[in-house]
Amino acid sequence: MDTRSFIDVIVFVAGGLLFPIISFGIARLLAPHNPTPEKLTTYECGVPVIGDSRVRFPVHYYVFALLFVVFDVETAFLYPWAVVFKQLGLFALVEALIFIAILVVGLVYAWKKKVLRWV
Amino acid sequence: MFGIPEPWWSVIRAVVWALFIIIFLAVNAIVAVWLERKVSGRIQRRIGPQRVGRPIGWAQTIADVFKLLVKEDVRAEATDKWVFLLAPAIPFAAITLMFLVVPWGKNLIPLNLNIGLLFVVAVTSFEVLGLFMAGWGSNNKWALLGAMRTAAAMISYELPMVLAILAVGMTAGSLNMNDVVNAQSRVPFILIQPVAFLIYYIASLAEANRTPFDFTEAESELVAGANIEYSGLRWAFFFLAEYGSLVGTSAIAATLFLGGWRGPILPGPVWFLIKTYLLVYVAMWIRWTLPRVRIDQLLDFGWKFLLPLALADIAVTGIVLALL
Numbered sequence: 001m002d003t004r005s006f007i008d009v010i011v012f013v014a015g016g017l018l019f020p021i022i023s024f025g026i027a028r029l030l031a032p033h034n035p036t037p038e039k040l041t042t043y044e045c046g047v048p049v050i051g052d053s054r055v056r057f058p059v060h061y062y063v064f065a066l067l068f069v070v071f072d073v074e075t076a077f078l079y080p081w082a083v084v085f086k087q088l089g090l091f092a093l094v095e096a097l098i099f100i101a102i103l104v105v106g107l108v109y110a111w112k113k114k115v116l117r118w119v
Numbered sequence: 120m121f122g123i124p125e126p127w128w129s130v131i132r133a134v135v136w137a138l139f140i141i142i143f144l145a146v147n148a149i150v151a152v153w154l155e156r157k158v159s160g161r162i163q164r165r166i167g168p169q170r171v172g173r174p175i176g177w178a179q180t181i182a183d184v185f186k187l188l189v190k191e192d193v194r195a196e197a198t199d200k201w202v203f204l205l206a207p208a209i210p211f212a213a214i215t216l217m218f219l220v221v222p223w224g225k226n227l228i229p230l231n232l233n234i235g236l237l238f239v240v241a242v243t244s245f246e247v248l249g250l251f252m253a254g255w256g257s258n259n260k261w262a263l264l265g266a267m268r269t270a271a272a273m274i275s276y277e278l279p280m281v282l283a284i285l286a287v288g289m290t291a292g293s294l295n296m297n298d299v300v301n302a303q304s305r306v307p308f309i310l311i312q313p314v315a316f317l318i319y320y321i322a323s324l325a326e327a328n329r330t331p332f333d334f335t336e337a338e339s340e341l342v343a344g345a346n347i348e349y350s351g352l353r354w355a356f357f358f359l360a361e362y363g364s365l366v367g368t369s370a371i372a373a374t375l376f377l378g379g380w381r382g383p384i385l386p387g388p389v390w391f392l393i394k395t396y397l398l399v400y401v402a403m404w405i406r407w408t409l410p411r412v413r414i415d416q417l418l419d420f421g422w423k424f425l426l427p428l429a430l431a432d433i434a435v436t437g438i439v440l441a442l443l
Contacts, residue, residue: 003126008133008230012219015137016212020356024204027352030189040196042259043347052197053260061271064418068274071426075281078433079237082289085437093441100430107426116422117415 063115067107074103136229140218144211144363149180151362155403162407190351195257198348202256207346207353209249210360216242217367220296224380224387228297235296236288239371240281243326246364247273253357254345265344268414272325272332275421280322282429286315286436287375300379307378314432316376318425320398323368325417328361330406332417369398 042049059065081088081096110116123131153168153176160167172178194203219242220235222228232238247269254266288294290311291302302308309316325332341347346357373379373394380387382394412420 004129005230005232007126007129008136008219009216011130011133011137012140012216012229013212015134015141016215017208019141019215020208020211021205023352023356024192024208027188027192031351032189032191034191035193039193042195042197042257043342044260045342049197053258053263057263057267059267061274061418064271064422065274067422068278071278072281075278075285078285079288079294082285083292083294085289086292086440090441093437096437097434100434104427104430107422111423116419 063110067110070106071103074099133229136219137215140215140229143218144214144359144366147366148359148362149184151366151399152180152183152358153177154400155406158400158403159407162404184355187352187355192351192353193348195259195348197258199256199258202252203348204353206249206252206256207349207356207360209252210246211249211356211363213242213245213249214360214363214367216245218370221367221370221374222296222300222379223391227380227387231295231297234294236284236294236299236375240277240284243280243368244273244277246326246360249360250345250357253349257345257348259348261342262345262347265341265347268341269328269345271414272328272417275418276322276325276332276425279318279421279425279429280326282426282433283312283315283319283322284375286312286429286432289433289436289440296374296379299375300381303378304381307376307381309376312376312432312436314428315436316372318429318432319372319376321425322421323372324402324405325421327364327368327402329365329402331409331412333406333411365402366395366399369402370395372398 042053044050077099078096081092085092085096156179157167157176159165168176168179170176170179171182194200217239219229220232220238250269251266254262254264254269257263287299287308290308291299293299293302299308324330346354349357370391373391377394377398379394380391382390385393
């Protein structure tokens with residue numbers, strides 16, 4: 001890893017964040033600002049707001065999120081294999097296929113348990 | 120060079136590239152919004168914008184930008200101040216970062232990273248962070264629902280997308296974007312990996328929140344989704360990021376599957392832009408042709424069809440490449 005890569009990434013992150021923030025600053029100078037109590041209420045189709053949205057919210061797909069973590073780690077393992085598998089040959093290929101097969105079994109299990117559903 | 124020590128030279132180089140990419144993204148949003156309105160008009164047998172900048176309405180979006188610049192920036196009382204104010208900047212930064220490893224031509228690449236494909240996968244995920252910050256910081260029920268759906272779409276379509284990119288990496292034998300383009304000097308990968316291309320393209324539509332997967336902003340049920348409380352320029356930046364995301368995923372699809380900047384006669388950057396905007400046009404065509412899917416249909420399609428298909432594609436690619 002050379003320093004140039006880090007310099008480029010840092011410059012791009014800074015540029016990508018500064019451009020919107022500077023634009024917001026310019027808009028703040030140009031745009032009018034006269035708030036009224038009605039304007040500052042939360043939008044809910046025009047009717048008075050009922051309660052807060054910081055309520056207990058049923059996240060239906062938390063099982064998807066758990067599966068996502070598993071499969072994302074899997075793909076992180078497959079990336080290095082993908083680059084060098086021509087050099088590693090048949091042994092590594094069979095191993096990777098077994099690895100994928102284990103994860104497919106996990107997916108099928110989750111499927112059969114009916115967790116892959118948006119309730 | 121010119122008496123400037125080496126580290127500063129690379130800083131200047133990076134700044135020039137960053138400015139170029141930012142200007143490109145800003146111009147792209149103006150052009151793409153105009154194109155979208157023209158394309159939708161033609162598909163619906165209308166004319167589309169035509170008054171500002173006759174006869175084709177080319178100045179309409181430029182006028183819209185200036186209008187948004189002088190519109191009041193309302194922040195409702197219930198919002199979470201800093202989360203709300205900074206959320207629109209995050210998706211834009213993520214897309215700028217995505218262009219860091221996209222080659223525009225021979226030796227025309229901001230950073231020739233040896234793990235370019237992995238880098239793309241990593242930074243595209245940041246976009247959803249900004250949308251989720253917007254949804255949560257707004258303290259609005261519509262926005263929260265929109266943000267939750269965005270997160271669901273992201274975790275469901277990230278996997279097929281990552282696996283499709285992996286298939287390209289296997290075929291090219293490298294994760295470097297330049298190597299991937301060079302590996303396509305004779306045959307573009309869309310002919311070798313058609314399944315991976317389809318998986319990538321469908322998943323990228325979902326990642327960019329495009330119809331038929333735009334239930335995150337679903338105007339007819341959620342009003343506007345995560346950006347509902349925003350107005351003025353902050354709202355405009357969500358659109359800038361959305362069209363940036365569209366052109367970004369199209370640029371990566373063009374690089375990975377259509378041979379990137381390679382092509383006869385015309386110079387590399389021209390071919391790169393032609394291929395990219397061809398895919399942008401196809402995405403618009405899809406948007407104005409297909410209806411929106413439901414969220415449960417989207418998750419089913421992602422997990423029960425695209426993910427097994429992508430895993431099978433990886434396995435077949437591995438076996439075929441080992442036999443060759």
